Amino acid sequence: MNNTLNTLLIMEKRTEGKGEVRRSEDVEREAFGIDALDDALEGGLPRGTWTVVTGEPGVGKSILCMHFAYTGLEDDEPVIYVTTETSFRDVVRQARQFNMDLTQFKPVNLSDVLSGRVKPENAKLVVIDLFGLYRQYREMVKEAGEEGRRPSRALSIEVLEGAVRKAYEVLGFSEGKVSEPSRLIIDSMTAFWADKPAMARAYSYALRQSLYRSNITALLVSQYAPTTEASFGFGLEHIADGIIHMWMDKVEQTKTIRRWLIIKKMRLTNHAKDAYQVDIQPGKGLILIEANETQ
Ligand SMILES: Nc1ncnc2c1ncn2[C@@H]1O[C@H](COP(=O)(O)OP(=O)(O)OP(=O)(O)O)[C@@H](O)[C@H]1O
Ligand SMILES: [Mg+2]
Numbered sequence: 001m002n003n004t005l006n007t008l009l010i011m012e013k014r015t016e017g018k019g020e021v022r023r024s025e026d027v028e029r030e031a032f033g034i035d036a037l038d039d040a041l042e043g044g045l046p047r048g049t050w051t052v053v054t055g056e057p058g059v060g061k062s063i064l065c066m067h068f069a070y071t072g073l074e075d076d077e078p079v080i081y082v083t084t085e086t087s088f089r090d091v092v093r094q095a096r097q098f099n100m101d102l103t104q105f106k107p108v109n110l111s112d113v114l115s116g117r118v119k120p121e122n123a124k125l126v127v128i129d130l131f132g133l134y135r136q137y138r139e140m141v142k143e144a145g146e147e148g149r150r151p152s153r154a155l156s157i158e159v160l161e162g163a164v165r166k167a168y169e170v171l172g173f174s175e176g177k178v179s180e181p182s183r184l185i186i187d188s189m190t191a192f193w194a195d196k197p198a199m200a201r202a203y204s205y206a207l208r209q210s211l212y213r214s215n216i217t218a219l220l221v222s223q224y225a226p227t228t229e230a231s232f233g234f235g236l237e238h239i240a241d242g243i244i245h246m247w248m249d250k251v252e253q254t255k256t257i258r259r260w261l262i263i264k265k266m267r268l269t270n271h272a273k274d275a276y277q278v279d280i281q282p283g284k285g286l287i288l289i290e291a292n293e294t295q
Contacts (some may be wrong), residue, residue: 078126
């Protein structure tokens with residue numbers, strides 16, 4: 001469905017019968033395609049904002065990213081999908097289990113573009129995986145020559161930045177021009193500062209400054225260590241316009257997996273304040289259940 005229409009319908013649904021108007025006007029929204037979540041966000045993420053998804057392993061962060069990508073593509077919006085945790089082939093396989101066929105959008109891998117193997121024409125889905133980052137790293141080393149400043153390793157913020165900029169070029173987004181509404185997904189950011197967690201905040205600022213475009217809505221994953229509950233990506237939360245936090249009850253106590261999601265912050269949005277229980281269902285993916293429906 002058209003995003004704007006979707007937004008209007010959801011806003012109407014949220015406000016009806018409440019006797020008060022809750023809508024945040026003049027904000028275009030980027031939907032997830034997950035009904036309760038879009039409803040909780042007045043239609044979706046505000047266009048052009050940066051949202052971080054935080055949480056421990058297995059809570060559903062990557063699946064949330066797949067929904068965000070798929071719904072954007074279905075709405076005919078270009079998507080840049082950075083995957084550092086798994087190969088894109090595995091992203092495709094996982095998404096297919098939830099009835100989201102990403103192959104129909106003919107994904108173009110940045111590493112194939114950089115090697116000249118693929119000429120991207122009318123690309124809609126540009127994938128940056130570890131191969132793409134490594135190729136970008138080699139290009140940057142070559143360009144820097146013997147004397148120049150070269151990135152220290154492939155998994156660094158400057159390489160990520162360079163790779164995403166190339167993806168912008170593939171999609172025809174030139175600097176200084178307003179690009180068409182599109183989505184940037186980075187799953188996950190953690191790998192880029194694993195060896196320098198103290199730098200996360202400074203890196204986050206630099207990344208946002210360099211990659212920000214008014215029509216590009218970004219969803220970035222930040223992993224939390226389950227033992228210490230410390231975030232490796234601490235810093236990202238401060239630069240983000242939105243924080244969606246996901247977690248799991250302690251399995252030793254519940255003896256079953258019970259997942260939760262809460263919108264901790266979302267600029268420009270009168271968002272839901274309560275946590276939702278999360279279910280992951282074959283054929284459907286993430287389902288959110290309002291807390292008062294779970295008792
Ligand atoms: N086909 C399926 N049907 C139902 N549940 C599934 C299916 N496939 C995966 N899951 C559930 O989704 C979980 C993985 O979710 P996801 O990959 O989004 O986690 P994550 O938060 O990204 O974790 P990590 O930080 O380790 O990357 C699995 O552990 C499993 O419980
Ligand atoms: Mg993941």
